[in-house]
Amino acid sequence: MPADLTLETDARAVLDxxxxxxxxxxxxxxxxxxxVVLRDVSFTLLKGHTKIILGASGSGKSTSLKIxxxxxxxxxxxVWVNGQRVDQLNEQEMMAVRADLGLIFQExxxxxxxxxxxxxxYKLYEESDMPLDEIDRRVEEVLGFVGLAEHIDKMPSALSGGQRRRVAIARAMAFKPRILLYDEATTGLDPITALTVDAEIIKLRDFEGVSSIVVTHQLRDAFYVATHMxxxxxxxxxxxxxxTPEKERxxxxxxxxxxxxxFEGDAEALRxxxxxxxxxFLS
Amino acid sequence: MPSFVESWSKNAALEVQEYIRLTLAAVRGAFSRPLYRHDIIEQLDAVGIGSLTVVLLTGIFTGMAITAQSGLTLDQFGARAVVGRLVGASMIKELGPVLTALMLTGRVGSGIAAELGSMMVTDQINALRALGTDPIRKLVVPRMLAGFIMTPVLTVISDFVGISGGWLVARFQLQVNSGLYWSSVRDGLYMQDVYGMGLVKPFVFGFIIVTVACHVGMRTSGGTAGVGRSTTVAVVAGSVLVIAADFFVNQILVALLY
Incomplete structure (x- = not known):
């Protein structure tokens, strides 16, 4: 086996x-x-874990996700994502990295x-060879997961703000990425609707094993995601x-x-x- | 603090550079996979069939107006019978391509700039990229191909209805014999006029209209006000470039074909 291929196989094994x-x-x-938007920022997201990025508007949170x-x-x-140095990849090479990344945008x-x-x-219809009936089944499955199965044939304009965010989550999870990035997924939502979005983030992490980065300035949602399972x-x-305390960590x-x-640390350290x-910020 | 001239020059150079980059990427995208076929067909329909009414109306009224005007002028020389010669040459060599292109700039160019601009300011373009789709292949290539293919088709239709409109005025207002009108139209044209001036120009105009609109749309920022600005810029820049390109293409074709 060539040395490069061995290294790549080893790297894949480590990432698994x-x-x-x-x-x-x-x-x-x-x-x-x-x-200056980001200055000497270093952090690591571990597989199956959640990183919650807090900060005021303009502090560089969303920019980190875009990078x-x-x-x-x-x-x-x-910047490494799934063992690939994305800071060195061009747009075409990034497409392969994005196959395992889901991004939920602010609005x-x-x-x-x-x-x-x-x-x-969208991604399955346009960018995959999956048979249409399988795609339809997957779409119905993920819409069921976020509790919006009955809205399948509606246009986005006919949905409420919370429903649109949940459709965005469904779109990001439809192709089963292992990393999900949430950019202010609950901003502008009422507390009850925000909790349903938080619940989707928790379910994806705990049932699907998704690693997530949650960018928000909503402390209530941040602590809810961190302290629930x-x-x-x-x-x-x-x-x-x-x-559980282990899960919280x-x-x-x-x-x-x-x-x-x-600041960098768990919920207890932040408190x-x-x-x-x-x-x-916390008060 | 950079001077006004310095910052204006830098911005202009940046716009030209980005326009060329987008255009090259779109041309490359048109000759490689993936090609979004259903988007291409959708755009051919939107640009071609969608613009038919406005092109037909513009063509027929332009043909009728220049026939009526030319009739008066030619009467001074007793040359009313050759009005078809003037109408045919004007429509095919100049008015058909330019007016069709200007109509398309207003209808198609503004629509593209507004649509892509709205997608830009609502993060839909970034969402496409995040979902693994190249926005140039998905959005720009189908529109560029549709503009490039449908502008010549619409121009030919415009030329035909324009000359037909001219015939209506020549026959019923100027009392010119139909046979004389049509043979005069044919006699007034060289083959170079038809395939050179009449067909080469619309390809160039179609390419310019759509690529400018896509470039402006894809560089939109500043919310809904930005979308409005982009739409205006796409129409103004597209129209001016069409007229400027008309002059330069004319010069090149005259040097090459005549």
Whole structure:
């Protein structure tokens, strides 16, 4: 077996192990003209874990997600996604990386000229050779997962804000990516609808083994995702319950301020943090 | 602090560079896989069939107007009988291609800029990229092919209805014999006029209209106001470039064909 192929096989084997680093940000920097957006940002997302990025508007949270998906290129630093250095890949090469990445945009970014079915199945209809009846089954399955099966033939404009976010989640999970990135998935939603979106994030993490990065400035949602887990009841029904301490440690918080990391740790550490900026953010 | 001239020059150079990049990527995309066939057919229908009414109306009224005007002028020389010669040459060599292109700039160019601009400001273009679709192949290539193919087709239709409209005025207002009108149309044209001026120009115009609109749409920013700005820019820049290209293509074709 050629050396390159052996190395690649070894790398794949490492990435398949629980707790493998699936996203690595290493001293990443980005500036637009004179405005520094990210300054020496480093963090790692482990397989099956959740990284919650908090911060005020303009602190660089969404930009980090765009760098991971290759929608933006960092000025400096190294970014690894599933063992690939995305900072060195061109747009065509990024397509392969994106096959395992799902991004949920701030406002959903649904295709407004397509129905819910076409939106959710977009990647499968357009970019795969999967038979149509299989795609339809998958679309119905994921829409059932987010509780929107009855809206399958509606246009996005006929949905409420919360439903649109859930369709966006369904679209991102339809092709079974192992990493999901949520960009302010609950911003602008009422607390009850936001909880249904949080529940989808938890279910995907705990039932589908998805590694997730949740960008938000909604503390309530951030703590809910970090401190809850999804389990199946005796009759197979889904229940969202308080997470065990081990499960809680799988969710890490990271706080950005003006493009710089000012905190990294679990929910308990964040609650106990005495930094004045973080205290003012939490209060 | 950069001067106004410096920043304007930089912005202009950037726009030209990005336009060329987009155009080259779209041309490459048209000759390689994946090709989104149903989007191409959809765009051929939207550009071709969708623009038929406006092109027919523009063509027929232009033909009728220039026949009526030319009739008056030719009367001064006792040459009313050769009005068909003037109408045919004007429609096929100049008015048919240019007016069709201007109509398409207004209808198709504005539509493309608004559609792509809206997709841009609502993150739909980024969503396409995140889902593994190249927006240039999915959005620009079908529109470019549709503009390139349908503009000449619409121009030929416009030429025909324009000359037919001219015949109506020549026959019923100027009282010119039908046979005389049609033979005069034929006599006034060289083959180079038909395939050179009449057919080469629309290919160039169609390409310009659509690629400019796509470029402007794909660089939209600034919310709904930005979409409005892009639509205006696409129509204004497209129209000016069509007229400028008309002059340069004319010069090249005259040098090459006549």
């Amino acid at each position: 192990e629980p707790g493998a680093p699936v996203v690595v940000f290493d001293h990443v920097e980005l500036a637009f003209d004179d405005k 991971i998906t290759g929608l933006l290129k960092a000025d400096a630093g190294v 959903g970014a649904l295709f407004d000229s397509l129905t819910v079915r076409e939106n959710v199945g 999804a389990v199946r009841g005796e009759r197979g029904e889904v229940q969202i319950v308080r997470a 799988e969710a890490e918080f990271l706080m950005l301020k003006d493009g710089v990391i000012v 106990r943090c005495t930094d004045p900026y973080i205290r003012s």
